[in-house]
Amino acid sequence: MQKTINDNSGLVIGNELGKTLNNKLPSNTDLDTGNPFSGGNDGADAGKEAYQTSLALLENEIINILLLAGQDNSVDWLKEVIEGHLKITANTKRERIAIVGSGFENGKDNLDTIAKHTFNSDRIIFTAPGIQVTGKNQTDKLPGSYLAAAVAGLIASLPVQASPTNKTLSLGGLSSVFNTAQLEKLVSNRVLAVEKRDGFRVVKGITTNDGAWRQxxxxxxxxxxxxxxxxxxxxxxxxxxxxxxxxxxxxxxxxxxxxxxxxxxxxxxxxxxxxxxxxxxxxxxxxxxxxxxxxxxxxxxxxxxxx
CATH class of the missing domain: 3.10.20 (Ubiquitin-like (UB roll))
Incomplete structure (x- = not known):
C-alpha cells in the first residue's frame, strides 16, 4: 500500500505505521462472527441483481440524482435497471434523474456507438466521452461512467434553474478530444458532451429527451x-x-x-x-x-x- 501511494500520488506520502499506532488498530475480523475478513474486490463483480437490490433500498428516499458507480452504457442490463427504477420512483412520488456515461470499445471511445445510444427519457442524461487521469508515473483513460460522476457533482452544485451548459468540470483530461463536427453529432443525438475549450466544458446541458424536456x-x-x-x-x-x-x-x-x-x-x-x-x-x-x-x-x- 505504501509503495502504491508513493508511486501514484504527488500529493500524499505513505509511511509505515509505527509500533505504537499499529497496536491501536482494531482487529481485522467481522464483529458479528469473529471470523477474519476474507477481503474483496470493491464490488467489481456486482451484477444486475446486486444493483437492483441496492436501488430498491433507495426507492422511498428523497433523492434528486442517481448514478450507478462504475457502470457505463456498455453494460447490457444497465438501461433496463435504470429505466425500471425511474419508473417506480416516479409513480411513488420520489422523482429523480439518472446520469449514465458512455463505455469503451477496445479500450477507447467509439463516436458512432455513442451517438447510437437508445436512451430517450427526460429523466436520463447520457454523457461522453471518458476521462483521463494522470498519476505520478502513469496516465490512464477511464470510461464515461467517471465523467458521469463529475457531471453529477456539477449539477448537484447548481440551483435548479442554472444550466450546466458551458460550465467547466475539474478533470485531468478527456479520453477523446472531439472536434466541432463530432461534438455536433453527439449533441444532435442527445448526448451531454464535454469539450476541451478553456478547460473542460459541457457543450450543452441536455437530457436524452428530444421534446419539451430537452433541457x-x-x-x-x-x-x-x-x-x-x-x-x-x-x-x-x-x-x-x-x-x-x-x-x-x-x-x-x-x-x-x-x-x-x-x-x-x-x-x-x-x-x-x-x-x-x-x-x-x-x-x-x-x-x-x-x-x-x-x-x-x-x-x-x-x-x-x-x-
Whole structure:
C-alpha cells in the first residue's frame, strides 16, 4: 500500500505505521462472527441483481440524482435497471434523474456507438466521452461512467434553474478530444458532451429527451416545483375542507411559487385551489397549476452586416 501511494500520488506520502499506532488498530475480523475478513474486490463483480437490490433500498428516499458507480452504457442490463427504477420512483412520488456515461470499445471511445445510444427519457442524461487521469508515473483513460460522476457533482452544485451548459468540470483530461463536427453529432443525438475549450466544458446541458424536456433545467425546475407544492399542501391534510382552509393552502403554495419566480426559476404561473360540494364530501381538494419555467441560452446566433 505504501509503495502504491508513493508511486501514484504527488500529493500524499505513505509511511509505515509505527509500533505504537499499529497496536491501536482494531482487529481485522467481522464483529458479528469473529471470523477474519476474507477481503474483496470493491464490488467489481456486482451484477444486475446486486444493483437492483441496492436501488430498491433507495426507492422511498428523497433523492434528486442517481448514478450507478462504475457502470457505463456498455453494460447490457444497465438501461433496463435504470429505466425500471425511474419508473417506480416516479409513480411513488420520489422523482429523480439518472446520469449514465458512455463505455469503451477496445479500450477507447467509439463516436458512432455513442451517438447510437437508445436512451430517450427526460429523466436520463447520457454523457461522453471518458476521462483521463494522470498519476505520478502513469496516465490512464477511464470510461464515461467517471465523467458521469463529475457531471453529477456539477449539477448537484447548481440551483435548479442554472444550466450546466458551458460550465467547466475539474478533470485531468478527456479520453477523446472531439472536434466541432463530432461534438455536433453527439449533441444532435442527445448526448451531454464535454469539450476541451478553456478547460473542460459541457457543450450543452441536455437530457436524452428530444421534446419539451430537452433541457436539464426544465426537468429540475418542474421536479422542484412538484416537491415544493407537495410540501406546502401536506400540513393541510386532515383539516377542514372549506373555503377558508383552501384559501390558506393556496396562499402557502403561492408563497412558494413566488419565491421560484423571484429566483428566476419560473417566468410565471397560474394557480387555483378548489373543490365542488361532492369533492368536499369525498375529502378532496383540487390544486390546478400551470408553470412557465425559464429556459437557458444554449447558443447565440450573431448576424453581422457591413455598411
Amino acid at each position: 436539464i433545467t426544465t426537468r429540475r425546475i418542474v421536479d422542484y416545483a412538484i416537491y415544493g407544492v407537495r410540501s406546502a399542501c401536506n400540513p393541510y391534510i386532515g383539516k377542514l375542507n372549506n373555503e377558508r382552509v383552501r384559501g390558506a393552502m393556496k396562499a402557502t403554495i403561492d408563497a412558494f411559487l413566488s419565491r421560484m419566480v423571484n429566483d428566476e426559476a419560473l417566468v410565471g404561473y397560474e394557480l387555483s385551489v378548489s373543490a365542488t360540494r361532492r369533492q368536499e364530501i369525498d375529502g378532496e381538494a383540487i390544486v390546478a397549476l400551470t408553470l412557465k419555467p425559464t429556459f437557458s441560452i444554449d447558443f447565440i446566433k450573431v448576424t453581422m452586416y457591413l455598411g
